[in-house]
Every structure is written in C-alpha cells, then in structure tokens.
Amino acid sequence: ETGVTQTPRHLVMGMTNKKSLKCEQHLGHNAMYWYKQSAKKPLELMFVYNFKEQTENNSVPSRFSPECPNSSHLFLHLHTLQPEDSALYLCASSQEKVGSGGPVHNEQFFGPGTRLTVL
C-alpha cells in the first residue's frame, strides 16, 4: 500500500512518440520529485516542485517536460526520446518544513515507478 501512485507502470515508446507519465500523492505533502533510475547508477534527481513551483532542474534535456498543476499531481511529458532514456522513472513526495521549522530531513515517499523502454 502506498500513498504515491504512478501510471502507467510500463511504457514502450518509439523515438518519435509523445507520452506522459502521471504521479499522484495522497499524503498531503507539499513537495514532489521526479527521479531517473538506471542500472548501476545512483538515483538521478530530475525535477523538484515545492508548493507547485519548480525549484530544481538538474540539467535535464528539454525532451523531458514536467508539469505540476497542483500539490497532489505531477506529470512528466516525454517527446522525441532516445534509447538511452530507457530507465525506471520514480516519483516521490515529501513534506517540506516552512520557514524556520527546524532541520529538514526530507523523508521521501516513492511511487512504484514507470518502467520506460524507448525503441
């Protein structure tokens, strides 16, 4: 049982397709994240949204386009991807402290991921 859901769980697309990944969190958190997980590499942070505002973009290629319409939903729009973009894409959420609310431990809750294969 998880408070973060992702759809679809599996996606196969060609390099010319356009698709979107969806993430929804039911935890009342105010921050959401997209990560890329590839074999034998650490989790790569792609985008961070705090209170619906994008606060971090880790030099991600423009063929990945995030959208955060509200604090519960996060999308990752994909277009003209490359085979090397094949990976597990994970969404996570956390409750960020506001102001001087003490140390930020940033405990993150992950969805099950979307396994993406680009042909």
Place this chain on the structure above:
Amino acid sequence: TQLLEQSPQFLSIQEGENLTVYCNSSSVFSSLQWYRQEPGEGPVLLVTVVTGGEVKKLKRLTFQFGDARKDSSLHITAAQPGDTGLYLCAGNSGYSTLTFGKGTMLLVSP
C-alpha cells in the same frame, strides 16, 4: 559534489547469516536515510538517523550514524529471504534534495 559510496555493491548470503553494509562519504550530512527497494517497486523508507553516533533498531535491522555524520552502517541479524532487495542510503545536507548512493543489492537464499 557530494558522493555516497555504498559497499558492497552485491551480497549473496544464506538465510540465518548476519551481514553489514556500509555507506561512506567525505561530506557531512544533517541526516541520513536508508531505503529498501524491491524489484519492480519504488524505494521504501526504513529509517532516518540524525545525531552523530546514533543507533536505531528496527526488528533485526540495526542502523548506525557515524560520530562525524559522514558515514552509516546497516547490520542485519539472521537474514531472511524477505530481506532481499536493494538497500539505498541517502544523505540530506539540510536542503530540499537528497544525495543517493548506488545501493547494495542483497540476495538472501533459503
């Protein structure tokens, strides 16, 4: 750039054995988290350690944060097949992002 090195990268043991995995860095973290990820799923938070020298126990799992808050270890006693998974450590430097290690893949055979 902060890096977290995890060792070993892969560990295959028999049920009932004890094991320790390590997470090391040259950077200081305000807190460190351990996650377990099972095949086809996302990581699940196991514990957060905050104070240098802190030890936390979760059933058969014992987590320790180094005195200097640069390293951590996870010890599993009497491992069971249900412990199989990828163990990830993640360091928090007080900002809104985490630094993850590559993980230790643990396989526990019956």
